[in-house]
Amino acid sequence: MIALSLAEIAEVVGGQTYDIPDASVQVTGPVVRDSREVVPGSLFVAFRGERVDGHDFAPAVVEAGAAAVLASRPVGVPAIVVEDVQSALGALARHVVDRLGATLVALTGSAGKTSTKDLIAQVLGRKAPTVFTPGSLNNEIGLPLTALSADADTRFLVLEMGARGLGHIRYLTGLTPPRIGLVLNVGSAHIGEFGGREQIARAKGELVEALPSAEEGGVAVLNADDPHVRAMASRTKAKTVLFGEADEADVRAENVRLTDSGQPTFRLHTPSGASDVTMRLYGEHHVSNALAAAAVAHELGMSAEEIATALSEADSLSRWRMEVTERPDGVTIVNDAYNANPESMRAALRALAAMGKGRRTWAVLGKMAELGDEALAEHDAVGRLAVRLNVSKLVAVGGREAAWLQLGAYNEGSWGEESVHVSDAQAAVDLLRNELRPGDVVLVKASRAVGLERVAQALLETGAEGEVAAR
16 A cells, blocks of 8 residues: 555544544555454554454554554544444545556456456556455455555556446446456346346446546447447447457457367457467366456557467466366366356356366366346256266255256256265265266366365365375
């Protein structure tokens, strides 16, 4: 964060200072909400949660070196007290962003946000100092905390924006106004909360509505292959740049194929030239993510060769997203358990099929949350797809939704031999421990709440005799 005095921060957030002997003391460290992340010069933000009240940690964080606490009540140590801590955090982020002079890039979409954000950050990082959203901290708390981690050297600030309803992205763009806005897709994620794809499209489109005009440098980067996204061009005054497989896409890929290990390779075309890309990531769905990143990078002055090199050397930065690990016995574990929706589930299954050519493949799948009335049909469809892709065995883990996955596979033609329903993660581990053979490929994927990363972790913990040790 750029250095600000406690007096300046209090003025920006409209707060009162308490127990601060010298208001000229500067916050020079990060703004954090986790007491374990405090370093000398930090500002600690005290949120009151259902189980933990951050105010209770105030004495400890000041002892650890925090300059002060941003709080909703006096805490007996240096504090800036405000009526609403979240609103104050947002106001502070907006103030810092306005002073930075960095180019803000924001992105949203139903699937692929985090992977694409990580790609953009790695590509732009070749050009200039870049700060980006860690993991999926893309909400009204995570986003301002990310913005506040930028400093005077930051030239690009890449921010992932999530939404669970109308107005959410509009609020986030008010805190961190982007010059470049990217919309990846409109899918089924959270469709139960939104009430339909049209509502999702309305919410995601709030990003392009917030962009400055083309004359002011605003750029809307839109997926040419998604009609809901492409239609957003009419909702912005910014310059529109299209990416995708459509002939009229400004940034597109040709000769797309997968290597024997399931990594995409293609010819990248941009308005400034073309160059070849072979990615380190797994799955053909990353081609679209790479094109989105390339479109952003092109608009910020990078050549096709520079972009292609950066994309070819980019890694997965966020955990449990197509993490591929090979055990000593030759079993490959693909941990994609961070989250799941119908689109990402289909992409992961296709990646598994590509990676597992000539090998036995296992899909360990669980519930996809927040699908509302579409839940039964979507789980059934994923189960059927596993059979169509010739996945050797589907292991459906959990309750009702998992049963729907297994039933879809059964009705598609597995006849019980290619699919099984187990009660929980431990049951899945026990099954796999007994049946995995060297050379097998195992995909693990479900919505975050299911916690199927425990299966992947257990399968990777091999005992002295080569047996799998479950947690």
